Each structure stands twice: as structure tokens, then as C-alpha cells.
Amino acid sequence: MSMKYVIEAYELLDSPSVSGEIVRNALISAGNDEKSVEVKTVHGPKGHTDFIKAWFPGSEGKKNGGMASTLGIVGRLGGIGARPERIGLVSDGDGAIAAIAVAMKLGKMAKSGDVLKGDVFVSTHICPNAPTLPHDPVPFMDSPINMGIANAEEINDSLDAVLSIDTTRGNRVINHRGFAISPTVKEGYILRVSDDLLTIMSYVTGKEPSVFAVTTQDITPYGNGLDHLNSILQPCTATTSPVVGVALTTVTAVPGCATGASQIVDIEAAVRFSIEVAKAFGEGSVAFFDEKEFKRLVDLYGSMAKLQTIGGKGA
Numbered sequence: 001m002s003m004k005y006v007i008e009a010y011e012l013l014d015s016p017s018v019s020g021e022i023v024r025n026a027l028i029s030a031g032n033d034e035k036s037v038e039v040k041t042v043h044g045p046k047g048h049t050d051f052i053k054a055w056f057p058g059s060e061g062k063k064n065g066g067m068a069s070t071l072g073i074v075g076r077l078g079g080i081g082a083r084p085e086r087i088g089l090v091s092d093g094d095g096a097i098a099a100i101a102v103a104m105k106l107g108k109m110a111k112s113g114d115v116l117k118g119d120v121f122v123s124t125h126i127c128p129n130a131p132t133l134p135h136d137p138v139p140f141m142d143s144p145i146n147m148g149i150a151n152a153e154e155i156n157d158s159l160d161a162v163l164s165i166d167t168t169r170g171n172r173v174i175n176h177r178g179f180a181i182s183p184t185v186k187e188g189y190i191l192r193v194s195d196d197l198l199t200i201m202s203y204v205t206g207k208e209p210s211v212f213a214v215t216t217q218d219i220t221p222y223g224n225g226l227d228h229l230n231s232i233l234q235p236c237t238a239t240t241s242p243v244v245g246v247a248l249t250t251v252t253a254v255p256g257c258a259t260g261a262s263q264i265v266d267i268e269a270a271v272r273f274s275i276e277v278a279k280a281f282g283e284g285s286v287a288f289f290d291e292k293e294f295k296r297l298v299d300l301y302g303s304m305a306k307l308q309t310i311g312g313k314g315a
Contacts, residue, residue, distance in 0.1 A: 001143050001268075001272070002102075002105045002231050002268050002271040002272055002275070003253070003264070003268045003289025005100075005101040005102075005104040005108075005271070006097060006098075006101040006107065006267050006268045006271060007101040007264065008026070008030075008101070008104065009092035009096075009097045009098075009101040009104065010089065010097050010262065010264065010267075012026055012077055012100070013080050013089055013093060013096060013097060013100070013126070014088060014089040016081065016083055016128050016247060017128070018080070018126060018128055019050055019054045019126060020039035020040070020041065020051065020063075020125075020126050021039055021050070022038050023039075023052050023057070023100060023126055023253075024048075024103070024113050025036075025089050025105050025203050026100075026188055027054060027096065027100070027107060028105045029101075030104040030108055031104075031108045031109075031110060031111035031112075031237040032049050032054055032056075032067060032103065032104075032106075032107035032110075033146055033310055035193075036051070036054055036056070036057075036152070037054045037103075038052070038057040039051070039052050040053075041301075042125075042145050042149055042153065043143045043144075043145075044143070044145030044146060044149065045125035045144075046130075046131050046142065046143070046145075047121040047127070047129065047130065047142040048127070048129070048144055048145075049125045049126060049130070049143070049144050049145060049176070050125060050127070050146040051123065051125045051126075051153040051154065052100075052104075052123065052126060052153060053101045053120065053121065053122070053123040054107075054121070054122045054123075054153075054155075055120075055121055056103075056106045056107070056116065056119065056120040056121075056122070057119055058115065058116045058117050058118040058119045058120070058282050059115045059116070059117055059119070060117045060118065060136065060282070060298065061116075061118045061119030061155050061282065062158065064118055065104075065155060065250060066279060066281070067104055067161040068117045068118035068120055068282045068284070069118045069120070069281050070118075070120070070121065070158055070159050070160050070162065070281055070282075071118060071120050071121070071159070071161055071162070071163065071277065071278045071281045071282065072120075072121045072122075072155065072156060072159035072161070072162040072163070072235075072241075072246070072266040073099060073102055073117035073120065073121070073122045073123075073162075073163045073165065073274050073278065074095075074099065074122075074124065074154045074155070074162060074163070074164045074165065075095035075096045075097075075098055075099025075100070075122075075123070075124030075125075075165050076094050076154075076164050076165060076166035076231050076234070076235070076236055077092050077094075077095040077096050077125070077139065077141065077143075077166065077167065077231075078094045078127075078130050078133075078141030078143040078256065079092060079093065079094055079126055079127040079128070079129070079130020079131075079141050079142075079143060079144070079173055080092070080093030080096050080126060080127060080141050081093065081127070081128035081129055081130065082096075082129070082130060082131070082132050082141060082257045083128060084129070084187050084278065085092075085118050085131040085132060086102055086257055086259050087258070087259065087261035087280065088260065089255070089259065090141060090256060090257050090258060090259055090261075091169055091255065091256050091258045091261035091262060092130075092140075092141035092167050092256035093167070093260075093262070094165075094166075094167040094197060094248045094262050094267055095124060095165045095166045095167060095172045095248075095280075096124045096125070096126065096164075097262065098246075098248075098267050098270050098271050098274070099122050099124035099164045099165060099216050099244075101171055101267070101268075101271045102122055102149060102271050102275060103122045103276060105271065106120060106122070106275065108126070109242070109284060110271060110303055113177075114123045114152065116278055116279055116282050117279075117282035117283050118278070118281060118282020118283070119158075120278045120281070120282075121156050121159060122163070123153070123155075124152070124154070124159075125150065125153070126262075127143070127144055130142060130143055131144070132145055132256075132257045134173065135170065135217045137171070137172060137253045138253050138254065138255035138256070140170060140171045140230070140255075140256050141257050142193035143255070145222065145224040146222070146223070147221065147231065147237075148221070148223075148238075149232050150231075150234070150258075151235060151238035152238065152250070155238045155239050156199075156305065157239075159239065159241050160241055160281075161241050161243070161244075161281060161288045162192065162202075162235050162236075162239060162241055162242070162243045162244070163208075163243075163244055163245075163246050163274050163276065163277060164233065164235045164236075164243055164246065165245075165248070166185075166231060166232035166245065166246070166247060166248070167230075167244040167247075167248045167252065168170070168180075168212065168229065168248060168249055169248065169249060169256070169261070170188055170230065170231055170253055170254060170255055170256050172253055173212065173213055173229060174212045174213075174235075174249045174250075175216055175251050175252075176210050176245065176249050176250075176251065177249065177263070177266070178205065178210065178249060178266050178269060179210070179243065179246055179248050179249060179266055179269055179273070180194070180205075180210035180211055180212040180246075180247045180249050180287050181197055181198075181201060181209070181210070181212070181246055182211070182214050182232070182233065182244055182245035182247065183211070183214055183244075183245070184216065184242045184243070184244050184288050184289045185219050185236040185242070185243050185244070185245075185293045186236070186240070186241070186243070186289060186294060187232055187243040187299075187303065187304060187305050187308065188221060188303070188304025188305050188306065188308055189220065189235055189294065189297060189304050190214055190243070191289045191292075191294065191297075192289075192293075193227030194212050194244065194286070194287060194288050194289065195202050196280070196285070196286040196288075197209075197244060197277065197286065197288070198211075198237075198288055200273060200276050200277055200280065200286070201273055202205075203276070204269060204276060205269055205273075205274045210249070212224075212229075212247050212249070213235065214229070214245075215229070216288075217310075218232075219233050219236050219237070219307060220237065220307050220311070221234070221237045221308070221310050222309075223310060224265065224310050224311050232245040232246075232247055232255075233245050233300065237308045237309075238308075242288035242289045244288060246270050246273065246274065247298070247299035248263070248265075248266055248267060248270060248308070250265075258287065268285055
């Protein structure tokens with residue numbers, strides 16, 4: 001159970017003075033090796049944010065000379081707060097809460113001797129005073145830095161698959177309270193939903209799994225003038241590895257800049273799901289996509305990697 005860590009992460013981030021270094025110290029206190037947790041401050045045209053990254057070497061992971069697969073878990077968001085416009089932790093910050101809670105739980109597990117087989121990389125960023133952005137049907141949270149920088153900091157070339165956790169409440173597409181996963185996205189292709197991930201989701205929630213719809217626009221980079229559901233699948237534009245979105249959802253549209261809107265129980269379920277996927281992925285018992293089917297797609301229809309670029313005739 002990860003509820004303790006979700007509550008601790010929420011209280012930690014619900015502060016106007018929280019920083020990446022404060023979060024790093026909290027992760028170390030939870031059991032993380034201080035050498036494995038990195039903080040980097042990045043400045044942009046609208047302010048700055050602290051990226052925090054934590055590695056959890058597996059018993060048979062690449063960092064220990066093994067061959068087990070490496071999973072990346074990204075907490076996607078614009079900011080955890082919209083101060084001074086709004087006081088308190090905003091709905092958009094749930095991706096960061098989830099990522100920090102995952103890191104705390106994995107640190108505690110490793111310290112207790114429950115080391116996963118494969119390496120796990122957890123990343124997110126901490127910005128308590130991000131700007132907001134007009135959006136229909138409800139306002140989005142903006143970010144002090146652009147998406148290209150975020151992807152460069154939150155994605156690592158050694159990752160074999162990525163879970164991207166993001167608040168996805170500001171829409172009328174998903175009418176479900178809890179969390180939902182996306183189809184797998186890889187190199188511009190929207191692939192079929194992983195049966196293995198659906199199974200884990202059912203075990204974690206005790207309910208039928210929920211899947212949210214994805215459009216071609218959603219898997220293209222920000223900045224091309226197209227509408228996006230949100231930034232949940234932006235990591236797919238920066239890696240050739242398969243990416244699955246883990247969306248924290250509601251029945252009604254909730255603004256990303258709304259405070260008091262975080263649902264702790266839902267975040268905890270997404271955290272447990274992510275950890276269970278990390279266990280199984282390192283063991284080789286979970287596949288994000290069918291490699292033969294993907295190869296067949298490329299053989300039949302060619303590369304769709306252009307969708308990972310900003311577009312244009314020369315792309």
C-alpha cells in the first residue's frame with residue numbers, strides 16, 4: 001500500500017517554498033540513496049522549475065551489469081501551484097505527487113530488501129508558482145519552460161518503456177473517476193492497448209480497466225498549433241521506446257489550476273499500478289506492445305516518426 005507516501009508527497013508539495021532540494025532530502029529520508037537522486041534547476045521565459053530524477057538499480061538491471069528491462073516513470077505537469085493567482089496545490093500537480101510517492105515507496109522497498117529485478121527511473125519537476133493558460137473547456141496550467149526542455153530532462157535514452165502520469169481532468173473526453181491508461185504510442189504509431197497493462201490495472205483497482213481515447217494530434221509535439229488533450233503523451237515525441245499515459249481522471253471537467261481537487265485515493269491507485277508495472281516489466285512478464293506486429297506495421301506503411309517532429313515539408 002502506498003497511501004502513506006501519497007499523503008506525505010501531497011503535504012510536502014503543498015507549500016509555496018517547496019523546492020527540488022527539499023524533495024530530494026525527503027526522498028533520501030524515505031530510503032533513497034543520496035547518490036541516486038539528482039536535482040537540476042532549469043530557467044525558462046516564464047520562470048524556473050526544479051527537475052528531480054531518481055534511479056533505482058535493479059538486481060538484474062543494466063546498472064548492475066544485467067539485462068533486465070528499464071522502466072521510466074514520469075510525473076507530467078505544468079506546475080504544482082499557480083501562485084500568486086491561486087493559493088495551494090493545484091489539480092495539475094498530481095503527476096508530481098504520484099512520481100514522488102512512487103520514488104518514496106521504491107526507496108522504502110529497496111531499503112527493506114525488496115529490490116526490483118529491472119532498473120527504474122522516476123522523474124518530475126517542482127514549480128509552486130507556474131503560470132496558467134486559457135483553454136477550452138477549462139483553463140490549463142502552463143509551464144515556466146517549454147515542452148522540449150521538459151522532455152529532455154524527464155526522458156532518458158536508456159529507458160525501454162515509459163509510463164507518463166498526468167492529471168487529465170480538463171476535458172469532456174474521459175468521463176470516469178479514478179485513472180485510465182492510453183493505448184501504447186511508439187514512434188508516431190498509436191498501437192493497440194497492452195493486455196498485460198489492462199490485467200495489472202484490473203488487479204490494482206478491482207474493477208474493469210479504463211482506457212482513454214488518443215488522437216493523432218495528441219502524440220505530436222507541443223508548439224505545432226494543433227489541439228492536444230494535454231501533455232500526457234508528450235514523452236512519446238522524445239523517445240523511440242513505447243509510452244503509455246496514466247491519466248488521473250474525473251467525471252466532470254476540472255481546471256488544471258483548481259485547488260482542492262486532488263483525489264488522494266485515485267493517485268494512490270495510480271502509484272500502485274506504476275509500481276506493479278515496474279515489478280513485472282523488469283521480470284519480463286509485461287509487454288507494452290507486440291514487437292512483431294509493430295514491425296509488420298512499419299513494413300506495410302513505413303515510418304511515422306515524422307509525427308514526433310514539429311512538422312513541415314522538410315520534417
